[in-house]
Amino acid sequence: MSDVSTPEFRAGFACFVGRPNVGKSTLMNALVGTKVAITSSKPQTTRRVIRGIVHRPDSQLVIVDTPGLHRPRTLLGERLDSLVLSTLTEVDLIGFCVPANEPIGKGDRFIAEKISAVKKTPLVAVVTKCDLASRQQIAEQLLAVSSLANFEEIVPVSAESGEQLDVLVDLLTARLPESPPLYAGGELTDEPEQVLVAELIREAALEGVRDELPHSIAVVVEEMGPREGRDDLLDIYAHMFVERPSQKAIVIGPGGARLKDVGTRARRQIEALLGTRVYLDLRVKVAKEWQRDPKQLRRLGFYD
Template identity: 40%
Template sequence: MTEQKAIFRSGYVALVGAPNVGKSTLLNQILQEKISITAPKPQTTRNRILGIMTGPSSQMIFVDTPGIHRARDRFNQILVDTALAALNDVDVICFLIETGRADHPANEAIIEAIQRLNTPVIVAVNKIDTVRNKQELLPVIDRFKGYMKFRAIVPISALLGDGVYALLTEIEQVLPEGPAYYPEDYLTDQPERFLVAELIREKVFHLVHQEIPYAVAVTVEQFSEDQQRHRIHIEAVVHVERDSQKAIIIGKQGQMLKEIGKQARKDIEALLGCRVYLGLFVRVQKNWRKNPRVLAEFGYGLK
């Protein structure tokens, strides 16, 4: 008797949903590594970020996308277009909805988009850790069953990891047979400079209030190895749109910028696995979100 060769499955999985539904938290939970920034504010993710999970029987390549919402300007339209474009190039769609916001207007737009495709869709009902009586989930599940035929509807807590294994099992079952696209030790296709810039931007979201974080972009100007001091030397620029925003980012006697740098450096050292010198500067780039040239320079737009 000849041994039956084990089936290996591989493919791309789009994580889509309304803003702040937990896509980045889910990706970080799956990978057990922080490659996508999170914040208690919507529209934190701005780019398509690949997260790669390789197991003995499959390689799942997750695409974390910006939240889909009603865009009111060019910059936000780029974010929505980025998210919707991801649906055309994947093998599976993982559609995240939030337990307490199943009626979010973005969900209808997403359903309309995926109904036009012939791609298997799995719904993840997220944030079940916020529901005391799990019976409350049943009307949400029944409601979504009425929209279209999904491959599965899986309740999860992306924050705590509950139900995530069941979700991954459902995804793996519908992936096509195929080889691994990336080496098994790869977690993302994004360069370290990009991840460093995102970690800095995350700290701005956490520490600075009002609407200022949405006017912030971060670019890494220098990323080099300091062999004498056995550390990585990084210099980054926090771009804002107005002088008043610059003053707030810097803070009284520079304290806000110091705190942003302190918290970012801690995460960057964990990411890179070595000591880091992080120099932060703030620069005013007036109305950068409305300037196509600057948007492209900052890396925003469809790839």
């Protein structure tokens, strides 16, 4: 039997960065092969550093998905940016994501400057969403991206169609250090189940709300465990926090219809994730201006 700790095996961490809504979470889910990060059409959906694990016979790639880097307007935004920048110094490789179907902007240049300052860490550019762009657009974007930083590789991919995903993993794993596996075989993420459940609830809540509301929603799973005397049913009690009573009314909807729909969609996703039937008790609470309140941010899991 071969020993995976021999020098031929490689393992390490690659961090995906980019401005909000460039497809980082969708790309990570596609590479891992299952949903470990929530996705949304709304920017700044990701609020935590989430790790997804890609297993190969000769390597183990741990992808670190980060919140989108941007110029923050709230204390929450400042903490998210700080989280991303500290993560960049701890990984073996940085993947800079830029969509193929949008022109390079100030946000992309801002991030390119930040990652270029992280010395001795290889940089790979990933041009995402190629299924939404023409061949000419993709070619022009590859050229534009090449001028932003000293990238070792620039790879066009599509998480939706699967195009070039194997090529991307080959390029990333080739740059990882020689190492035994960092996680047990078969493990796809190191996120606690309660965090994943909270994120799936927040994803369901993000669908169809007004543009300003996503940044005001936080979800905390207060209690989760099998129902007494039952091994086929999991009880989950969760609170969804918003910043103002008017937002609470939006989330609940007329006669509670919207909240019921959120609960139904979230429950389906949670059951698919955990492989068991779920009873979800979801309540909405107001935590006034929580994005700007250090005490409330800590309570909701956004630490200094």
